[in-house]
Amino acid sequence: MANKINKLNSISDFFSLSLPILLLFQKETNHFRCSAKLALPLCRREISHAAALPKMAAACWVLSGSSRWPALARCCWRAEVAAYFSTPAASSREAQQREVSTRRRGRMSQLIRSHIPPRTERMAVDQDWSSVYPTAAAFKPASVPLPIRMGYPVKGGVPPPKEGNLELIKIPNFLHLTPPAIKKHCAALRDFCTEWPSALDGDEKCEQHFPVEIETVDYVSAGTSIRNPKARIVTLRVKLSNLNLDDHAKKKLIKLVGKRYCKDTDVLTIITDRCPLRRQNYDYGIHLLTVLYHESWKTEAWESEKTEEDMEEYIWENSSSQKNALDTLLQIKATENVSNVTKEELLASEVVRNYRNSVIALKNEGETESNMSQYKESVKKLLNIQALP
Amino acid sequence: MAAAMAVRALRALPHIRIPALPASCSLHTTPPRLKTRAARVRVGKGDKAVTYEKAHPPHYIAHRKGWLSLHTGNLDGERCAAQRAVEDSFVRRFLHGTFPGCLADEAVLKRRSNSLLVCLLLLRRLPPSKLCFLLGYAETLLSHLYKCPVRIEAQTVPDAAVYKYL
Numbered sequence: 159m160a161n162k163i164n165k166l167n168s169i170s171d172f173f174s175l176s177l178p179i180l181l182l183f184q185k186e187t188n189h190f191r192c193s194a195k196l197a198l199p200l201c202r203r204e205i206s207h208a209a210a211l212p213k214m215a216a217a218c219w220v221l222s223g224s225s226r227w228p229a230l231a232r233c234c235w236r237a238e239v240a241a242y243f244s245t246p247a248a249s250s251r252e253a254q255q256r257e258v259s260t261r262r263r264g265r266m267s268q269l270i271r272s273h274i275p276p277r278t279e280r281m282a283v284d285q286d287w288s289s290v291y292p293t294a295a296a297f298k299p300a301s302v303p304l305p306i307r308m309g310y311p312v313k314g315g316v317p318p319p320k321e322g323n324l325e326l327i328k329i330p331n332f333l334h335l336t337p338p339a340i341k342k343h344c345a346a347l348r349d350f351c352t353e354w355p356s357a358l359d360g361d362e363k364c365e366q367h368f369p370v371e372i373e374t375v376d377y378v379s380a381g382t383s384i385r386n387p388k389a390r391i392v393t394l395r396v397k398l399s400n401l402n403l404d405d406h407a408k409k410k411l412i413k414l415v416g417k418r419y420c421k422d423t424d425v426l427t428i429i430t431d432r433c434p435l436r437r438q439n440y441d442y443g444i445h446l447l448t449v450l451y452h453e454s455w456k457t458e459a460w461e462s463e464k465t466e467e468d469m470e471e472y473i474w475e476n477s478s479s480q481k482n483a484l485d486t487l488l489q490i491k492a493t494e495n496v497s498n499v500t501k502e503e504l505l506a507s508e509v510v511r512n513y514r515n516s517v518i519a520l521k522n523e524g525e526t527e528s529n530m531s532q533y534k535e536s537v538k539k540l541l542n543i544q545a546l547p
Numbered sequence: 548m549a550a551a552m553a554v555r556a557l558r559a560l561p562h563i564r565i566p567a568l569p570a571s572c573s574l575h576t577t578p579p580r581l582k583t584r585a586a587r588v589r590v591g592k593g594d595k596a597v598t599y600e601k602a603h604p605p606h607y608i609a610h611r612k613g614w615l616s617l618h619t620g621n622l623d624g625e626r627c628a629a630q631r632a633v634e635d636s637f638v639r640r641f642l643h644g645t646f647p648g649c650l651a652d653e654a655v656l657k658r659r660s661n662s663l664l665v666c667l668l669l670l671r672r673l674p675p676s677k678l679c680f681l682l683g684y685a686e687t688l689l690s691h692l693y694k695c696p697v698r699i700e701a702q703t704v705p706d707a708a709v710y711k712y713l
Contacts, residue, residue, distance in 0.1 A: 273671070273705075294659065296666040296700045309599050310611040312711050322708035324600055324652050327666045328613035380618040380658035381627050382695045388624075 276300035288339040295334065297326045302333065369400035370447070374436055392439040394428040394447060401451060409470055410461075411454035472521035474514045480505075483513055483540065490541075512536040590713050598652055599710040618658040631658070634693060638665065645685050649673060651707040662696040663689070669703050678703075 281290075281303050290301055299320040307317035308325045320326055358364050373393040377386035398408060398419070411426075412419050419426050428446055430439040466477075474480055484504055491499050504510055516533040523529060538544055587604045588597050603612050616635045620628030635656055642654050646669060655666040665685075669678070682699050689697040 296655070296657070296664065298700075298702060300702070309710075310603075310607075318599055318708060318710060322651060322668060322702075322704040324598070324655065324668065325613055327655050327668070327702075328615065328617075330617065330657070378660065379620070379625055379627075380660060381620060381631060382661060382693060383627060384661075386626070 278303040287336055288334070288342060291334040291339075293334055294330075297329075297331050297333075299323070299326070365397070365400070369396055371395040372440065372443075374440075390434060390436045390439055391429065391431040392436060392443055394430070394443040396426050396447065397424050398426055399424055403451075403454065406457065407454040411450055412470070414450055414454065472518055474518050479517050480514070483510060487540070509536070509539045513540050588713055593712050595713045596707075596709040597711055597713050598707055600653055602710045602713070615653050616656040618656075634663075638663070638689065641689065642667065642685065645681055646673075649678075651704050662698065663693065665689075665697065665699045667699060667701040668707075669701050670707070671703050671705060 277300050297320075299322075302320070304320075306320045306326065308320070308323055309318045311317045318325075358367065371394070373395070375389060375391065377389050379386065398411070403411060415426055415428075418428060428443050430443045430446070433439045433442055484501055487504050487510070488499070491497070513536040516529070516536040519529050520533055585605060588595065588601050600612070600615075608614065616631070618631045619625050620631040638656060639654055642665070643650065646667070649669045649672045651668040651670050657664040657666065673681070678701075682701055686697050686699050
């Protein structure tokens with residue numbers, strides 16, 4: 159009986175230790191699953207307090223020493239160590255939990271420890287860089303084989319290195335736009351390009367064939383919306399010399415458009431933005447140009463009421479200057495008792511023509527040295543006072 | 548408010564006689580504390596490890612620090628700066644919750660036309676399978692929320708780069 163009890167004790171000891179091992183390997187080998195299930199009901203009935211630990215360990219080791227499952231041997235060793243160094247487990251469940259936690263920690267440490275070295279160590283000097291950075295991407299320290307440092311250095315230190323450096327990631331980089339990469343882009347885009355027409359080989363030719371210039375602006379921004387209200391604005395530019403206008407039509411058109419005409423460059427600029435869409439603004443601009451052209455060729459009844467103030471430039475004929483000059487000349491002639499000099503003769507005479515040109519130049523072009531001297535000469539000739547300097 | 552607190556503090560000490568004051572008075576018994584505290588890590592014993600981002604207060608932006616979020620909304624004549632700011636703050640909170648304890652530093656958000664590029668610095672706390680799943684989840688959810696392509700470029704570091712100890 160005592161023998162039997164002793165034997166039972168030893169068996170229970172064995173099972174109390176091997177139970178966690180068997181349960182552990184339930185997941186690892188299907189083969190063991192059935193044996194674990196067998197072991198369970200046996201063990202539950204026995205609550206054994208730990209006898210001498212080394213005895214248990216030895217029993218385990220003996221069992222697994224010649225085993226064909228090295229994993230079992232490893233785990234046995236671990237369990238033995240754990241059992242040896244920890245307080246003797248009252249129940250098998252604690253040992254089982256400890257076992258599972260050591261297994262998890264072991265796996266995690268394996269994950270943290272084994273990390274592959276960065277790609278920079280395996281890069282050849284003559285590699286194809288456009289395959290490392292084919293598109294715009296953030297800075298990757300493990301992919302860029304340059305010893306870059308960025309940041310303000312600590313006192314007595316150096317700028318921080320590139321590993322984990324947020325400043326290098328923040329900035330936009332152009333690692334994807336090296337000259338060889340751009341060459342490749344151009345080569346790829348060439349298939350979609352057409353030649354510039356050979357007939358248009360100068361600005362004058364372009365202006366001659368395409369006198370009307372349309373300017374539109376597309377706005378690109380970073381965000382989820384592509385709409386920009388400024389994109390509907392259309393600018394139309396045309397030189398009036400390219401339009402078929404006579405003198406009256408040109409003057410009328412300039413009066414109609416007002417500030418939109420620039421006299422120095424002879425360019426009419428129409429900017430339309432009153433419609434919500436660009437297409438509509440373009441159509442409205444073309445419509446405006448057409449209407450202006452046709453209207454300027456028409457002559458309305460009220461245009462005959464144009465007064466001297468409305469004139470764009472100074473016209474000498476029927477002006478006060480002409481009247482004054484003719485009156486003066488007639489008076490001079492009368493005092494000299496030369497009669498029968500008609501106005502037409504006077505107007506056709508050279509001195510009067512000179513005077514007329516100088517007055518027109520002064521009025522239209524403003525006062526310049528040459529204009530003033532020309533006027534002086536013409537007045538001297540008109541009044542016949544050559545003697546004065 | 549400072550005065551009331553000071554008066555209460557003085558009352559606690561039994562041997563000090565204080566005059567009978569009305570409920571709110573303009574008596575300043577302690578110097579006013581007018582320090583800005585925005586985005587500043589206060590100097591301590593020298594045991595607090597601090598990254599470059601946290602070590603520099605906001606007046607160093609554009610001098611020693613760059614911007615964490617790049618978009619055109621703040622340029623002259625551009626629109627929708629406020630919408631970008633709201634999106635940024637939501638994305639940062641979302642990432643903070645999706646990768647609990649794994650963010651080594653602030654996320655850098657870059658916008659390139661329509662797309663949103665999120666650059667993350669992650670610690671190696673999660674196993675790679677879980678990390679991959681979370682990255683895909685974050686990308687998909689954010690792109691559905693904002694109706695724009697969202698790409699996450701993640702880098703893992705063993706631990707956050709320490710700039711100095713405060």
